[in-house]
Amino acid sequence: MDKILTIIGAPFLNMASGSGKFFLLFIESIVWLFRPPFRWKQLFKQIEFIGANSISVIILTGTFTGMVFAFQSYIGFHKFGADYMVGTVVGLGMARELGPVLSAIMVAARAGSAITAEIGTMKVTEQIDALHSLAVDPVQYLVTPRILAGLIVMPLLNSIAVFCGVVGGYFVGVKILDINKTLYLQYMYQYVDLSDLYNGMIKSIVFGLLLTLVGCYKGMNTEGGAEGVGKATTESVVLACVLILVFDYILTAFMF
Amino acid sequence: MIEDKNIIIELKDVYKSFGKHDVHKGINVKVPQGGITVILGPSGTGKSVLLKEMMGLLLPDKGEVFIEGVDITKASKVDLVNIRKKFGMLFQNAALFDSMTVYENVAFPLREHTKFKESKIKELVIEKLRLVGLNNVEYKLPSELSGGMRKRVGLARAIVLEPKIILYDEPTTGLDPIMRDVVDDLIYSTQKKLNITSVVISHDIDSAFKIADYMAMIYDGKTVLNETKDNFKNSDNPYVQQFINGSKDGPIKMF
Ligand SMILES: Nc1ncnc2c1ncn2[C@@H]1O[C@H](COP(=O)(O)OP(=O)(O)O)[C@@H](O)[C@H]1O
Numbered sequence: 001m002d003k004i005l006t007i008i009g010a011p012f013l014n015m016a017s018g019s020g021k022f023f024l025l026f027i028e029s030i031v032w033l034f035r036p037p038f039r040w041k042q043l044f045k046q047i048e049f050i051g052a053n054s055i056s057v058i059i060l061t062g063t064f065t066g067m068v069f070a071f072q073s074y075i076g077f078h079k080f081g082a083d084y085m086v087g088t089v090v091g092l093g094m095a096r097e098l099g100p101v102l103s104a105i106m107v108a109a110r111a112g113s114a115i116t117a118e119i120g121t122m123k124v125t126e127q128i129d130a131l132h133s134l135a136v137d138p139v140q141y142l143v144t145p146r147i148l149a150g151l152i153v154m155p156l157l158n159s160i161a162v163f164c165g166v167v168g169g170y171f172v173g174v175k176i177l178d179i180n181k182t183l184y185l186q187y188m189y190q191y192v193d194l195s196d197l198y199n200g201m202i203k204s205i206v207f208g209l210l211l212t213l214v215g216c217y218k219g220m221n222t223e224g225g226a227e228g229v230g231k232a233t234t235e236s237v238v239l240a241c242v243l244i245l246v247f248d249y250i251l252t253a254f255m256f
Numbered sequence: 257m258i259e260d261k262n263i264i265i266e267l268k269d270v271y272k273s274f275g276k277h278d279v280h281k282g283i284n285v286k287v288p289q290g291g292i293t294v295i296l297g298p299s300g301t302g303k304s305v306l307l308k309e310m311m312g313l314l315l316p317d318k319g320e321v322f323i324e325g326v327d328i329t330k331a332s333k334v335d336l337v338n339i340r341k342k343f344g345m346l347f348q349n350a351a352l353f354d355s356m357t358v359y360e361n362v363a364f365p366l367r368e369h370t371k372f373k374e375s376k377i378k379e380l381v382i383e384k385l386r387l388v389g390l391n392n393v394e395y396k397l398p399s400e401l402s403g404g405m406r407k408r409v410g411l412a413r414a415i416v417l418e419p420k421i422i423l424y425d426e427p428t429t430g431l432d433p434i435m436r437d438v439v440d441d442l443i444y445s446t447q448k449k450l451n452i453t454s455v456v457i458s459h460d461i462d463s464a465f466k467i468a469d470y471m472a473m474i475y476d477g478k479t480v481l482n483e484t485k486d487n488f489k490n491s492d493n494p495y496v497q498q499f500i501n502g503s504k505d506g507p508i509k510m511f
């Protein structure tokens with residue numbers, strides 16, 4: 001009986017101690033924000049890596065999502081003769097949901113995984129120990145700049161995704177499906193509010209925090225050589241994506 | 257026995273396990289101030305773990321680790337950081353920062369803990385690299401260096417702040433015989449010149465006898481002997497004798 005309980009209980013205990021450690025890392029990295037020295041150089045490097053290098057992927061993702069979305073919603077609205085509503089739906093969908101979620105998932109796959117691989121490699125090759133031995137805190141040196149960069153960069157990437165999605169939707173709606181241009185734009189302006197954009201922005205800030213924190217957490221807890229790094233990287237992407245979707249639900253439920 | 261005065265590092269009855277694997281089962285080591293202590297033992301007996309415990313990179317499960325009389329197993333995070341500033345450490349695999357050039361690696365401790373101008377930093381970095389016999393590698397990445405060169409860069413990084421205590425994890429393993437002599441000499445002269453304390457992990461019994469003032473031998477998670485060099489050499493402990501003679505027959509089992 002004890003054995004059965006142990007087998008069933010172990011994953012839950014691991015999860016509990018895991019999320020405790022995850023939360024502690026979050027607290028620690030935030031505390032380091034307010035304690036000198038501040039790592040400007042590291043921050044800019046990470047903004048470039050997480051942000052600037054993701055722009056092309058985000059442009060592609062945003063544009064194609066907007067285009068597909070226009071096609072799909074057209075099928076429905078056309079049946080009711082409400083073709084011009086396509087712009088509204090694309091705008092709302094991109095701003096509130098698809099922009100933040102898809103850009104965050106793309107960045108988790110691209111940069112979150114790379115963060116885990118980099119920090120994980122440093123862990124298994126004792127570079128993290130070396131930082132400790134040189135009296136430099138790895139959380140301050142590695143984690144804080146990445147999390148801050150994620151917070152700064154994700155809303156910007158989200159804006160790009162939303163903009164590209166709306167442009168892509170317009171292209172498909174007006175140029176390909178021949179929806180009336182004036183009506184398309186008029187209904188879009190009328191029903192898409194600034195508050196919809198804000199909602200999406202708040203989401204993307206939270207997602208930026210989540211994916212960098214998961215990336216760092218999985219990296220800092222990597223064990224077992226090159227194989228361990230590979231495993232941690234995969235786990236990092238999966239966990240980040242799951243958390244993004246879960247928090248998307250929570251935030252949506254709260255904000256709407 | 258090592259006399260109880262001027263002990264700078266002391267491990268008292270240290271136990272450490274990783275999962276089911278008991279690495280330390282009662283380690284006692286004293287490191288006197290201002291000398292070279294060489295720690296010997298077959299590989300896998302937890303010598304690297306021992307060094308990491310000395311500067312609080314790993315915490316023992318049980319037992320105490322004193323640095324200048326302060327038990328670091330009970331120290332706060334902030335105190336621990338300050339205690340670590342007394343140390344320099346050469347890791348077994350050098351543990352260079354692989355995203356940085358050799359120059360940036362050696363300059364790193366200076367940039368973190370001093371306010372030196374770039375010209376001064378450059379002077380010190382080049383000086384330390386010359387000291388370990390490296391020329392014209394400043395702008396290479398660690399991945400472009402051989403294992404022995406990486407180790408020497410690690411050595412330069414460990415001594416660049418001229419810390420009070422330097423821990424060397426197998427500084428000469430993997431070096432050619434000439435370079436081995438250079439590094440032994442460097443450890444010896446650094447110690448004498450700066451009157452610091454050095455702890456060296458080694459496999460190499462000849463170089464150990466050359467540089468050591470004190471010696472300790474670890475086997476099967478316990479301290480076999482911790483003595484001055486002469487007492488160690490003349491000990492009739494069968495473990496020590498087997499290790500000194502490099503014989504496969506004796507109480508030490510290699511499996
Ligand atoms: N961080 C760690 N996690 C798990 N096991 C470890 C860790 N560090 C060392 N070990 C284990 O402890 C034992 C002793 O390691 P080590 O100190 O490197 O030996 P030595 O340096 O004497 O060759 C080895 O079996 C090693 O696998």
Ligand SMILES: [Mg+2]
Binds near residue numbers: 304305348
């Ligand atoms: Mg070792």
